[in-house]
Amino acid sequence: MLKRFSSIILSAAVILGLGMNSVVKAAGSDDQGIDEKYGEPIVVLGETLSASQKAEVEKLLGVDDSSQVQEITVTGEDLVHYIQGEDRNSHMYSSAKITRNDSGNGINVKIVTPENITQVTADMYKNALLTAGVENADIEVASPIKVSGHSALVGIYKAYDSSSSSNDKLDSDRTKVASQELNVATDLAKNDNLSNDQVTQLLSEIKQEIANQHPATKADIEQIVDDKLKSLNIQLSDSDRQLLINLFDEMRKLNINFGSVKSELSDLSSKLSDKLKNVASDKGFWQSVADFFGKIFSAIGSFFSSLAG
Incomplete structure (x- = not known):
């Protein structure tokens, strides 16, 4: 009888432990779901990417389920729209993921493929985005091949302008001077x-x-x-x-x-x-x-x- 009672207690403890473990996992999960204020993170992909490169970039940017993000494409037409004097036939490879928030922590930029973004650093992106008027966002940049990195900035601008909320849109004069700033920055480093x-x-x-x-x-x-x-x-x-x-x-x-x-x-x-x-x-x-x-x-x-x- 005692042996049987001990078995019941042990089984109950195991079941309770598993249940509590599930609760703890749920409470500590990093999956916060979709931000209802800002919507899904926006992933901007360069139009020159092949299908395999697009899949590679999505993986680099942590996109496991495309239904959980909003994907848009940045084109040569966008390049000439945001940066004066550029070539609409330019190849667009560098891509970005933008996650807006209310953290109050400002702009955080991470270049996921630093070996492939050859001219623009994370701090250069941040500086230009402060000029453009971007606030409180986590931004990741990636490219499958070596590129300067300028098209990622254009993609970030387009991401904000694609928002359904007029409050999210950036001032076009500020984005133009921010793009000019990035060009000046890379020129100074080079010259x-x-x-x-x-x-x-x-x-x-x-x-x-x-x-x-x-x-x-x-x-x-x-x-x-x-x-x-x-x-x-x-x-x-x-x-x-x-x-x-x-x-x-x-x-x-x-x-x-x-x-x-x-x-x-x-x-x-x-x-x-x-x-x-x-x-x-x-x-x-x-x-x-x-x-x-x-x-x-x-x-x-x-x-x-x-x-x-």
């Missing part, structure tokens, strides 16, 4: 021997100063740009310096309120400043190692030279 991080820090800190000083004229913008170039010890060609001044003067004319994203700009700038200091420290360390061994080899060379003499 002036600057790292992507240096360029992004420069742009972020200029925006912070615009928020602080509220420049009223192009001359004010020019002074801010020159002061930042000096404080960050960055040398630009005359033509690229003028590109920078013209870019931020366009932002001034649009009266973009960078004060509303000042904390994000500050965090971005601080992160990059720390990163650049670490890089400089590492370079200094390895240079000292190289100098040390250089002196040893020089001494050895001198020693054998004296023997030969």
Whole structure:
């Protein structure tokens, strides 16, 4: 009788344990369902992708069920619509997934395939999107082949403009100047021997100063740009310096309120400043190692030279 009673207790404990485990799993599940305010995440796919590449990108962006996302295609026509002077016959490979939220955590950008996005960094995307007016979104970027990454930005713009809510749509003047910003950023990195991080820090800190000083004229913008170039010890060609001044003067004319994203700009700038200091420290360390061994080899060379003499 006791043996039978023990078996019943054991069986009940197992059943209760399984039931509680299911409850815990349900309570801790990451599947939050579809956000009823913003709808499904939007996945923007470059029109040049083949069927197999499209499937690869969907997998990279974590799309297991296409019914759980809204998919749209970004085309060459979209490229010329959002970025002046571009070629509508351009190949569009870089793609993005946009998940909007009310987290208050601002914009978070992750490049899922950093080896294939060759010119634009996650921080460059973030900086341009702050200019465009994007708020509170998790954005993932991917490409199956090596590309510059510019078409992903166009796709993000199209995702917002495709929203059924007029409140989600971006100001076209701001998206144009944000695209111009991205072009200037990649040009500076390419032409002036600057790292992507240096360029992004420069742009972020200029925006912070615009928020602080509220420049009223192009001359004010020019002074801010020159002061930042000096404080960050960055040398630009005359033509690229003028590109920078013209870019931020366009932002001034649009009266973009960078004060509303000042904390994000500050965090971005601080992160990059720390990163650049670490890089400089590492370079200094390895240079000292190289100098040390250089002196040893020089001494050895001198020693054998004296023997030969």
